[in-house]
Amino acid sequence: MAKGTVNVGIIGFGTVGSGTAKILLNSKELIRQKTGLDINLKRISDLDITRDRGVKVPDGVLTTSAKDVIYDPDIDIVVELIGGIHPAKDFMLEAISQKKHVVTANKALLATEGRDIFKSADEHGVDVGFEASVAGGIPIIKVLREGLVANSITAIYGIINGTCNYILTKMTNEGAEFSDTLKEAQRLGYAEADPTFDIEGIDTTHKLTILASLAFGIPLSYNKIYREGITHITAQDIAFAGELGYKIKLLAITKITGDSIEMRVHPTMVPNNYLISKIDGVFNAVYVEGDSVGATLYYGRGAGDMPTGSAVVADIIDIAKKIQTNSPPDNFIRSLAKDTYDKKIMDMGDVMSNYYFRFSALDKPGVLSKISGVLGANNISIASVIQKGRQVGGSVPLVMLTHTAREKDVLNALNEINKMPVVSEKTLFIRVEGKVE
């Protein structure tokens, strides 16, 4: 049955909740003009309903009880914006069991326990909107589900954590070290007081989990993704990378290689002439390659009340249209509920990549020969070497770029090299994508 008005309830009146409420209240007429839909923000629940969020909410909308949202018989769409696993998951499952459609920005929940959400949604015949869970305002979920639906996706490379990209950009532009830059990012509100989720790549991995499932029709696979953060990246490595024609970015990578799917999150050296190396500051970008469309890229703000609210409201409108026509939930819901793999996930050890190595080696004759001997014995061939400064008897950085090598060969070789008496510190390595032209 077509309905005149679609009623929406929001659980969580924080940053994204406020942005969403602002758009729904202030752009009600714009949305009506564009879509013909009347979207009514009926309830907002939050433990704190007194703090000023800069938005005038009509009387009777605010409540301290999520139950008032979930069990309101008039509410068609429940928007979960409290974040975290519990009680967010419980609220969503409760809403779904009430046959409410749900919209969420909660990547941590979807990546780790999303299967339960999608399974329950599939059983209850309701939709789950999660555009806001990856890359904020960039409509990347819609692009993968609809815009590029005719494509077999072959690769995705994403800069999908604004905190890390801000830190790496600042380190690059100012030659600053990681810890100082992190402190400044915290001072400016670009990094949390506890920055672990961002700087250890956990948030990026959550988002890659969702992208990879959509792209390749595989189950949500957070635990199968290789993850490495940016805390070990130094100003020195960024400078060497620059000299070699590269930028260092925290990339979320998933691609088809042979008959397997690679999924990995790690700092990556990307050639200066690649568009994705030019994405600076808190901005996000997702590069998507399809068999028909070829290379595409999507760029915008990955966080913030209004950009993320823009994505939440787009989901609300899509679902509202489907409510009006009694359309079934998106087919991807079922695919995201899957727990069996019909495609192979590549072990990280089998990944083939080029590598950047920075050895801290004693400046003595024969050291280069010893190191390159071990590399050669492990099928790693050297593409170029930089040795800077001389400090006879002391330790100097010795930098190498390799040709394509296998990850497990690299780990074996470095393990052996790190034990050499002439090597004074653990060797730093960074994976390299693409080639400088």
Add this chain to the structure above:
Amino acid sequence: MAKGTVNVGIIGFGTVGSGTAKILLNSKELIRQKTGLDINLKRISDLDITRDRGVKVPDGVLTTSAKDVIYDPDIDIVVELIGGIHPAKDFMLEAISQKKHVVTANKALLATEGRDIFKSADEHGVDVGFEASVAGGIPIIKVLREGLVANSITAIYGIINGTCNYILTKMTNEGAEFSDTLKEAQRLGYAEADPTFDIEGIDTTHKLTILASLAFGIPLSYNKIYREGITHITAQDIAFAGELGYKIKLLAITKITGDSIEMRVHPTMVPNNYLISKIDGVFNAVYVEGDSVGATLYYGRGAGDMPTGSAVVADIIDIAKKIQTNSPPDNFIRSLAKDTYDKKIMDMGDVMSNYYFRFSALDKPGVLSKISGVLGANNISIASVIQKGRQVGGSVPLVMLTHTAREKDVLNALNEINKMPVVSEKTLFIRVEGKVE
């Protein structure tokens, strides 16, 4: 009524028709997996049905008569891919009158006579898909209609003609002149034998017509868009722009300024540090700014059989989903059928911009003072001046960047300056967007 199979007919088996057919035939199972839909390519019509297009079409699909597509009672969606105004328009209107949904890549038709198409579609209750009409494989139409639906769009800047961007990129990288570069583009198949539509900005203007209508809910306004091509751009201007920190791009610009909408297509100087200045070769990019989402950018291939086919098939799938659920046509159809303006379109003469001027002035004392006097009298203030080389008594280029000035003041000033005896050639000017940091 839900239908098991959605039948598609294609009129026009050229480049895009072949790409579309390839995807529909070769990715039938992929599409079924992703969407649950069974899309059947039932007929393809073309005057030439014998030429090999590199795709194996089942027996009985090809026909030389478009009527076999339009009047096939089983066909749900008619895809028009012959281009040009007639008979493309007639076929589309005929298909619509048969209550067929239509999909097209025909920007020239939509921009100039699209109102008739959308009006008829609205009257017959059918959908019109036109994702492929702007920026090839980039799902920019979906982004404007759905992904950013919660936003009031404030500005769009597009590089949406691959031929012009290829030519300008090559001129920039190689210091080559326009005519030589055009010839090479023609040799490589990046420019047509008659390149007028591309190099005069007509194709870009067609596409901007569609983008502006979607963004601002105004009628299709091809004739209201200011248009200027790239034929007058010289290697010298590109070099001066580079020195000043800019690239020259053919931009499609539409934005809200005050209570008016600006719409213009012209070569534009864009700061080197702006992402859109880094879009090179045949690639397209569209920068879209919304009130909530802020800055976003979408990048990919703007032409070619498979990228454009990817967009056509995405439209087919969207419409097929709606056929399955008896959903009404997109609300934007009605907006694109409009012929009344409820927003003001700014006269080009009222546009405010920064400008680059290259005067060909005699190298005599007092010339700069005379020129700047006229500029000052027309409210144009100078931001910087470059004068290169000395050729006493001869003519030298004198280059200026202005602060913000009004277009009509600029035209008046240059008209006066061009009449000066000390000015030997018509002054070249290029509009400048943004500021070098």
